[in-house]
Structures are given as C-alpha cells and as structure tokens.
Amino acid sequence: MKISSYHKQLGDNVFFHKGINASYPFLQQWDRVYISTLFTYNWKITVDTINFYKAIIDDIDRIKVGGILATLKYDDLWEATGVVPIKGLLNRPGMLGDDNEIIVDELIPDYSLFNDTPFKYSLVGDSYLGYSTRGCKNKCKFCGVPEIEPQFQDYINIKEYVNGIKNKYGEKTHLVLMDNNILASKSFNKIIRDIMELGFEKNSKLNNKQRHVDFNQGVDARRIDEKNIHTLAKIAINPLRIAFDSIKLESVYRRGVELAAQNGIQNLSNYILYNYNDSPEELWKRLEINIQLNRKYGLNIYSFPMKYIPLLDTNRKYISSPNWNWQFIRGVQRILNVLKGAVMPREDFFYRAFGESEKEFREILYMPESILMNRGRELQTAEIDWKNKFRKLTQNERDELLSILCGNPSRKGLMNSIASIKNKKLHSILTYYIPKRPEKNDYSALLDLEA
Incomplete structure (x- = not known):
C-alpha cells in the first residue's frame, strides 16, 4: 500500500x-x-x-x-x-x-489500492493501519523481527500519520497498530496520549459504533506492570493480546491477565505457540489456564494455537519430536478446523473439544479423523466404540499404533500395514483410520498444511 x-x-x-x-x-x-x-x-x-x-x-x-x-x-x-x-x-x-x-x-498507505479488484481485506476497510514503534528489544529464536527490523525505534508520530489517512480517505472506526513490543518503548505514555488525542479513549464511539484499538502483534506479558496496564486501559483496547508461548511463563502470564482484569479490560486474545519446546500436555494446560481465568474474572479470552515452524524452513512439515508427531499435529489441526482456528471462552465447548484433562487430550489426538471432526455435544456410538478399544491397548500397543499411523499417511500404505498386522486389537482399531475416500485424497498431502 x-x-x-x-x-x-x-x-x-x-x-x-x-x-x-x-x-x-x-x-x-x-x-x-x-x-x-x-x-x-x-x-x-x-x-x-x-x-x-x-x-x-x-x-x-x-x-x-x-x-x-x-x-x-x-x-x-x-x-x-x-x-x-x-x-x-x-x-x-x-x-x-x-x-x-x-x-x-x-508514506500514507494507499487505501484505494484494492478498489476495483476482487481482493478485499477486512482490516483495510474501516481501520487505520500503522506503527507507533518499530522493531523489538527481545531476540526470540523463533521470531524474524530482529532480522527484518533490527533497530528498535522508540516512537513514531501516529497523530500526523492517522490524520493523513483521515484527510485523504475518510475517517476510520478502528486503530490497528502492528508494533512488535509496545511495552518496551520508553515513549509508551506519550504514544497512549497520542492515541487518546486521536479519539480512541476508552468507550469512544464513531457514528454510534464502538471504537477499538488493537496492538495486533500482542504485548509481552513479562513487561506488564500495574502502571502500564492502568495506562493501557485508558484507551479503547479490544482485544488485548498477550503472548503465552511457554508454560514456563505461567505465573507471568497469569499476573498480566489478572492486572488487565483489575483495570477493566475484559476482551483478550493470544497466540499459543506449540510444536516448539513443549508437549501436547503443555499446550492443553495453557489453553485450560485461559478457561480458568475466564471463569475467575468473567473475561473473554480467545486463544489461537499456532504451530511453530523454524524461521528459515521452506515448508510447513517440521515436527518437534519426540513430544510431537504427525498424528498429534494433525489431531490439533483437525480440532482447529472445526473451531475455525479459535479456542473460544466457553468452558463446556473447550472441555468437549480438548478433553477434561491432559490425559484425555492425548487420547483425543489419537482419534481417527472421521470421529474427531464429527463429534457433537454428546458421545456418539463410533466414538464410544473407538474409546473402548483404545483404552484396552497397552502402552506398547499404543506406541505401535502411533508408529503405524505416522509411518503410513497414505490410504494405500495404511491398508498394506493393516493387512500385515497380527495383533487382533491393533487390527481392529486400525480399521477406524482407513479413509473412505480414494487415493487421490492421499493423507500425505496434508503434511504440508499448517496446524
């Protein structure tokens, strides 16, 4: 633009x-x-x-x-x-x-660029898009910002920038700032004053429509304190995005969310990095922590699990073994496909989708696609039957099941493997995994999809 x-x-x-x-x-x-x-x-x-x-x-x-x-x-x-x-x-x-x-x-971005084209981007329609800082002081191994924006720019005058967009393309309802680490700025208070002077103070409206400010790259939970969260709450922040990339940050993350709640910020969102230095159990725990915080403080936290891919990889196939494998990665993706990518605040919905415990979540990741993606509020016959058979497997048999599934992503390969299985329990449960569609929908193609 x-x-x-x-x-x-x-x-x-x-x-x-x-x-x-x-x-x-x-x-x-x-x-x-x-x-x-x-x-x-x-x-x-x-x-x-x-x-x-x-x-x-x-x-x-x-x-x-x-x-x-x-x-x-x-x-x-x-x-x-x-x-x-x-x-x-x-x-x-x-x-x-x-x-x-x-x-x-x-320069002021060209908001007319997409006119008369079939390409429409929702953020462009009614939002000011920009930056109040550039770069990031952190050097996270999984992030490309230090290479793309190596110098941290502490302050950018967004008033002049936003007013330029307004004068040329008309007034916008929302403000989306793509800062990588706003709380690292020594000019944070000045930036918040700029935002308020632009008409984005808390509860502000434009044409009777509630205005929102979105730092859409998120804020660093480690930098949240009583002073800056109180200042942040003065603007129409919605949602507040707080990263929760590791279970090791649980206490820091909880404190950040609690401070937000105490300052009247109710709508939050975060990306939950997985397939990095974590396990399925740790992913479940981080998601469940948000459910706990929703319940305790009456919040609306939407989580977006995001699969880690090494910074320089040229495809999406990376699997962080031994904690993760093809079946588990696909299991998470299947769940998210049903949920449209977002883990919603509803408690009953979460526990049905992800299980009541870390143990049940791991069991869900073993499920065949035909069962996993067609679960309703209540258990259906196929799910009950599969669970009964799965729970009768020994740990060694579960390991062998996983090895067969991960080693045979295609229908043909799986069929050949099943034909050679002598263990009756494994042979019986493996029939649930046979795709009903022909080889042209080979599961191996799914290896290149992001979970």
Missing part, C-alpha cells in the same frame, strides 16, 4: 494482483512488478511467482522483491530467481532504485 502511494506520488498508475495472473490483458509490458513475500514456508509459490513475472519482463531490474522471506532468505532467493531482493524496511531514500529523497515507509 505504501509502495502504491510512492508511485502514485510520482504520477504512475498502479494495479494490484495477488499471485500469478496469466490472463492475456495482464501480460502487457509493465514498467515494474513488485512482489511482496511472506513467510519462508511459502518458498515454492514465491519462487514460482517471481520466475513467472521474469518471463514477461525483459529487464530483470524492473522486478522488485521484498518482504519477510526476501529478507530472511536473501541469498537463497537471489540464487533461485536471479532477482536481487530488497532487505528489511523501505526506510531510506533510493531503496527502490530511483533518484529521489522519498522514504517509502513514512
């Missing part, structure tokens, strides 16, 4: 498209093609997209590639495509190869 503003400021026409567009009208001679890259696990589609546009552009220097993947895998992407990527932020003049003093990152 800012690159679009940059070119329109220079008098150029800008057209937006997502991915590859092979339609004839699109294959005209563009002056430039910009490709924004996302996560490193999007490697193949990113390389394919760059190479597609290389074929229709006669000068490779007119293809500009930047973003997360381009920064983190700079050399690899250059080698794979021949296009020299642009690293990090566009925070200096001339980074796009033009002889001017315009700093792209400081």
Whole structure:
C-alpha cells in the first residue's frame, strides 16, 4: 500500500494482483512488478511467482522483491530467481532504485489500492493501519523481527500519520497498530496520549459504533506492570493480546491477565505457540489456564494455537519430536478446523473439544479423523466404540499404533500395514483410520498444511 502511494506520488498508475495472473490483458509490458513475500514456508509459490513475472519482463531490474522471506532468505532467493531482493524496511531514500529523497515507509498507505479488484481485506476497510514503534528489544529464536527490523525505534508520530489517512480517505472506526513490543518503548505514555488525542479513549464511539484499538502483534506479558496496564486501559483496547508461548511463563502470564482484569479490560486474545519446546500436555494446560481465568474474572479470552515452524524452513512439515508427531499435529489441526482456528471462552465447548484433562487430550489426538471432526455435544456410538478399544491397548500397543499411523499417511500404505498386522486389537482399531475416500485424497498431502 505504501509502495502504491510512492508511485502514485510520482504520477504512475498502479494495479494490484495477488499471485500469478496469466490472463492475456495482464501480460502487457509493465514498467515494474513488485512482489511482496511472506513467510519462508511459502518458498515454492514465491519462487514460482517471481520466475513467472521474469518471463514477461525483459529487464530483470524492473522486478522488485521484498518482504519477510526476501529478507530472511536473501541469498537463497537471489540464487533461485536471479532477482536481487530488497532487505528489511523501505526506510531510506533510493531503496527502490530511483533518484529521489522519498522514504517509502513514512508514506500514507494507499487505501484505494484494492478498489476495483476482487481482493478485499477486512482490516483495510474501516481501520487505520500503522506503527507507533518499530522493531523489538527481545531476540526470540523463533521470531524474524530482529532480522527484518533490527533497530528498535522508540516512537513514531501516529497523530500526523492517522490524520493523513483521515484527510485523504475518510475517517476510520478502528486503530490497528502492528508494533512488535509496545511495552518496551520508553515513549509508551506519550504514544497512549497520542492515541487518546486521536479519539480512541476508552468507550469512544464513531457514528454510534464502538471504537477499538488493537496492538495486533500482542504485548509481552513479562513487561506488564500495574502502571502500564492502568495506562493501557485508558484507551479503547479490544482485544488485548498477550503472548503465552511457554508454560514456563505461567505465573507471568497469569499476573498480566489478572492486572488487565483489575483495570477493566475484559476482551483478550493470544497466540499459543506449540510444536516448539513443549508437549501436547503443555499446550492443553495453557489453553485450560485461559478457561480458568475466564471463569475467575468473567473475561473473554480467545486463544489461537499456532504451530511453530523454524524461521528459515521452506515448508510447513517440521515436527518437534519426540513430544510431537504427525498424528498429534494433525489431531490439533483437525480440532482447529472445526473451531475455525479459535479456542473460544466457553468452558463446556473447550472441555468437549480438548478433553477434561491432559490425559484425555492425548487420547483425543489419537482419534481417527472421521470421529474427531464429527463429534457433537454428546458421545456418539463410533466414538464410544473407538474409546473402548483404545483404552484396552497397552502402552506398547499404543506406541505401535502411533508408529503405524505416522509411518503410513497414505490410504494405500495404511491398508498394506493393516493387512500385515497380527495383533487382533491393533487390527481392529486400525480399521477406524482407513479413509473412505480414494487415493487421490492421499493423507500425505496434508503434511504440508499448517496446524
């Protein structure tokens, strides 16, 4: 959106498209093609997209590639495509190869970019999108921010920025700030004053609609204290996102949520990292802690379990063994597919979906997809029968069951394995796992899906 503003400021026409567009009208001679890259696990589609546009552009220097993947895998992407990527932020003049003093990152984004296209993004419609800080003082091993935004910028004047959007594109109801660590800023109080002066104080409305402020990258629970949470509660924060990446942070996380509740913040949200240095039991415990806090303080905490993928991996297949395996990762994904990705605050819903205990959660992860994804409020016959058979298995038999399931993600492989099983209990329970659909829906394809 800012690159679009940059070119329109220079008098150029800008057209937006997502991915590859092979339609004839699109294959005209563009002056430039910009490709924004996302996560490193999007490697193949990113390389394919760059190479597609290389074929229709006669000068490779007119293809500009930047973003997360381009920064983190700079050399690899250059080698794979021949296009020299642009690293990090566009925070200096001339980074796009033009002889001017315009700093792209400081421009007002082009909110009209998606007009007359089939691509609609809900946040763009009625939210101011921006930053009040840049970078992060933490150096978490699973995070790319230190590489993408290496310098921590303590303060950005969002009043001038927001008013610029308002004057050009009209007033927006909400404010979404993508700061990576707002509480690390020494200018935190000044930023909150700016937000309030922009009309986003607590309980503020625009045209009778409640306004929201969302630091959508979350706040660091370790930095929450009585003073800054009291200050944060003065604005229309909704939701307050607090990361809960490890069970080791339980006491810190609980205290952060409790302080939020004491200051009248009721709507919270968080990403729950799993498949990192944790176990299924630890994932369940973190989710259940939110249920406990909801009950105790009358809160609405929505959790979003997020599968860890190493920072430089080019696909989503990573499994943190021995605590995690293919069956368990798929089990979590199956549950989240039913829940549309979110673990809701409702207590009865949580315990039915994830089990009443860590032990039951592990049992659920063993379940066949046909049973797991079709559970209702009450136990059905198939689930009861499967549970009875599963609970009769010894630990060695459960280990063997898991080995068979993880080693045979395809229908054909599973069928062959079942045919060779002599253990009657295992043979009987394995029949629940046979996909009803043919080989074209091979389970192995699911290995590349994020859980």
